[in-house]
Amino acid sequence: MTGAAQDRVALLAARRTAVVPRGGAFRDLEPFALAAALIGPLLAEAGIAPEAVDEVILGNALSGGGNVARVAALAAGLPQHIPALTLDTQCCSGLDAIRMGAARIAAGEAHYVIAGGVESFSRAPLRAHRPRTKDEAPAFYRQPAFTPWPEREPDLAAAAAQLARAEGITRQAQEAFAMESHRRALAAAPPEGEIVPVNGMAMDPFARALSPALLARLPVIAVDADDAAFGVTAATTAVEADAAAIVLLGPGGAGRVRIVGALARGGDPLMPALAPVAAVEALCARLGLHARDMEHVELMEAYAAQALAGMGRLGLDPARVNAQGGALAPGPSHRGVRGGAGGARLPPAPGDGRPGAGGHRRGGRHRQRHGGITARRNPPAVAGLKDGIWTGYGRATGHHWARWATCPRFGRRAGAGVCAHRRARHPQGGHRGSGPGGDGP
Template structure:
């Protein structure tokens, strides 16, 4: 069994749908990240064994292979679609292959373009019928147990007794942290289409939040992450490859878990995935110094903070998806990139955790430790 090590992590800036990255195809977003990682690490293109990328909206095919070819790599590639979990699941899949001795160098992560995603049509059954557009595929086989995500977030807020004002305070803080960290975050961002910083973060006030109409119940536009375009790629390597690289800032992947639960309340899964991975690693909440968790909705993130009693100071230190946006297949990989760069500021032995939930009742979590 080999260890699995993250030795480099890069991402694009995150731009809202129809924003600064709207004209770019997914390979235009992700290929520059692969090239930047190869240049930074000195990894030779022919040393890469595989490319694994998460994606949810491409519409078929294998975008990871297209990305690899666009980056100049003629290597095997595979695409994972587990919706919001896909980017982190790609990192987990890479670490498992490395640990099993099936590969030494894998480039992994996620890429998504809401702006360029294809229109979806259901094929008519008969010649006299027209195709019908739909917005998303089913996440369960039961229509009465396949909720809209915003409605599900409201149901979660009711279940956890998290009022609108508390969700708004969390969103305001996410934007504040993102603005404060904007210059620092540029170390992890590869400029694409001239964009070198996250575009959405802003001065968000209580008055602004209070004026917003409810989407459903207690959920508003301020407490819901916007649809976005972005990519994130990490290099995961074996013990042998690590020694050859002589990397001095690597993170060891020490534990990972993918779980499934109630598809009606998928927002619970980020909490349950974090609990599962901590139990697997035999660690307590206090053993984790840095936490990157998905902010698809403020209520989802608050539920995880409350359940695990994470110190808010340790959570999403550079802001989260509420202040960046949610490029579905890339979001989990962005958490891993953020974790990599946040831990560079910490002492050896410091641990970090990333956790995310997905539609259909899926959750994924990862623990890393600084070498």
């Protein structure tokens, strides 16, 4: 989306669930229920009637088919004539949904679009290839192939370890980054109204105080060339989780969160962690900016090594990246789970005093990455919920700020994200990592 489209589309409202590790409070909720719980509060915040919505577009990588967006729309009580689309671009799914919705509005095909994403690692179906003969058993698999040569596709934890060794990012540096991500997430409570309570969960439960001594005891889960000095551990890998996040897109205007630009770009499938760098550079070049112009950036933390490598190559100041914590915590950069639910937050008011005020939201994907820029703010609503499904509008007072960006030229910010893979057990609970498609984006 470029040029004339930039001022025609705005983010009017945003809502999300808590980010709950797999097997937690959302373990019995299907993905559509998580997304449906957000739609009513989202429309209430914006003051938009359900029948005014033109389309619902959700990203989802784990449900194994079907149309989660359509089921969520019906469960939320939207009129039956409103179409819905579910797309799967793995870790970019949620941001791609927002990008697609914005393109619909810019092209004059829609006026209001609900967009975002949802994932449930807890309810993800088992996958199997159908037997070729009556004597053959089903062949279960974790993830589909992402290239014509699947035997060459790297395990993403191993790819992160290879990247760490190539970039000189030691295990200690990765652990220090993870500790800081958790510290920032603990210090920055989400604004009132940002999270819609579902199954009693109104806060992200995973962030915790980590110590060097604790992290040093963790076993390495991936190394490159048997060099444990650059190894990846459970603590430096993002957690598997269940969540949803959505935004309402509509016509741009004064005082609204304009979408300034968005771009998707493929990368080397054998080195997926570096793909965001080219996407951010290309988008910034299109807009006449540099990543260093951004006062606040949100970059996906699939692995500490991946985030550190991206920050280094883009020349980003670590103090400006994921100021409220990132996916390793999981903090605000991880809202809505890596795969479907990226991108559904609005920015803090400039100078509101909270860490990261004015920061930006991320998106990313295995083998393909995004750059994106947006800005500003909006007020909240609270839902009436029953069994995790929204059942009525409820208003709350106060204001709801989220982290998009502000740069000197546009008053906005850019970001990109990457997602990755690996399952391990965190020392204080929770499953770590995921593989694209099969066990996660």
